[in-house]
Amino acid sequence: MIFNIQKCSIHDGDGLRTLVFFKGCPLRCPWCSNPESQSYGPEIIESPSKCIGCGLCRDRCPQRAIAGTGKIDRTKCPENCTVCTDICYAEAKRIAGKEYTIDELFDEIKKDFIFYEMKGGGVTFSGGEPLTHGKYLKEIAQKCKKNRINVVVESCGYSPFAEFEGALSYIDAMFMDIKIIDSALHKKITGAGNELILDNIKKISEFGIPITIRTPVIPGYTDSVENITGIAEFITTLPAVREYELLVYHNLGESKYASLGKKYELAGVEPPSDEQMRQLVKKANSILQPHGKQCFYMKDNNKEVITC
Numbered sequence: 004m005i006f007n008i009q010k011c012s013i014h015d016g017d018g019l020r021t022l023v024f025f026k027g028c029p030l031r032c033p034w035c036s037n038p039e040s041q042s043y044g045p046e047i048i049e050s051p052s053k054c055i056g057c058g059l060c061r062d063r064c065p066q067r068a069i070a071g072t073g074k075i076d077r078t079k080c081p082e083n084c085t086v087c088t089d090i091c092y093a094e095a096k097r098i099a100g101k102e103y104t105i106d107e108l109f110d111e112i113k114k115d116f117i118f119y120e121m122k123g124g125g126v127t128f129s130g131g132e133p134l135t136h137g138k139y140l141k142e143i144a145q146k147c148k149k150n151r152i153n154v155v156v157e158s159c160g161y162s163p164f165a166e167f168e169g170a171l172s173y174i175d176a177m178f179m180d181i182k183i184i185d186s187a188l189h190k191k192i193t194g195a196g197n198e199l200i201l202d203n204i205k206k207i208s209e210f211g212i213p214i215t216i217r218t219p220v221i222p223g224y225t226d227s228v229e230n231i232t233g234i235a236e237f238i239t240t241l242p243a244v245r246e247y248e249l250l251v252y253h254n255l256g257e258s259k260y261a262s263l264g265k266k267y268e269l270a271g272v273e274p275p276s277d278e279q280m281r282q283l284v285k286k287a288n289s290i291l292q293p294h295g296k297q298c299f300y301m302k303d304n305n306k307e308v309i310t311c
């Protein structure tokens with residue numbers, strides 16, 4: 004199940020890329036900017052600003068789950084029957100999550116083949132967590148490679164190794180998150196410890212796939228010097244990792260939580276300052292650079308690479 008296909012991305016691998024977002028993730032990071040990616044099933048997204056007030060959804064809802072305001076009472080809508088999303092002409096209610104066969108997804112990816120050839124790009128599988136869809140990932144990655152399309156995977160790393168091992172031969176590079184180095188804290192914040200993640204990163208590194216490690220810098224959650232230096236120390240043990248990227252927190256996904264009937268836990272949290280980001284990069288580089296590795300972050304909407 005895929006919840007988005009985004010064209011012409013320049014930040015998630017080399018060249019111009021098509022981003023394919025798998026639906027479903029085993030972690031529950033409270034800062035997630037794609038909350039519609041977390042559930043493995045389809046979900047209804049409500050955009051009240053698009054509603055033209057026709058009332059059709061309310062009248063046709065078999066569960067009587069839609070009030071006069073047009074808002075869904077999600078306690079009365081456990082199955083997502085999609086009557087309202089099918090009927091809503093204004094797309095004020097729509098479904099996130101669509102099943103694609105391998106051929107259907109490949110047809111979408113190959114539409115941009117000319118851009119991949121011109122700009123040295125390819126496809127990036129993201130999520131959600133693509134490694135938890137291992138068999139499907141292997142098939143689509145294999146088909147892309149057979150057709151000379153570069154394949155990158157973005158991952159939180161939380162999936163049994165045997166689930167995705169078969170896909171590794173068809174992956175050119177990976178971006179993998181380490182959010183919190185202390186496993187107990189990782190479990191408290193994301194819902195799962197990090198042992199499986201660190202073990203998978205080691206195994207993928209030994210397999211020889213180039214990996215960029217990423218940490219989202221979230222004030223009060225991941226932004227301590229101890230956390231960043233602990234992750235940097237782990238990175239020194241990984242032969243296939245050259246780069247460590249710190250991602251500046253943003254709240255662009257906040258409005259999506261309300262659209263899904265969910266609460267955004269980080270309301271009011273401000274992004275880290277430029278000075279704090281520079282200090283963290285400097286600390287990480289004091290550990291990484293002697294090992295020939297580099298930490299950096301992207302400033303001003305990813306226009307400027309900052310390393311120290």
Ligand code: SF4
Binds near residue numbers: 054059
């Ligand atoms: S069908 Fe769509 S436009 Fe009509 S009332 Fe429902 S949400 Fe609004």
Ligand code: SF4
Binds near residue numbers: 080081083084
């Ligand atoms: S998905 Fe079905 S049950 Fe849920 S609000 Fe829409 S029409 Fe009603």
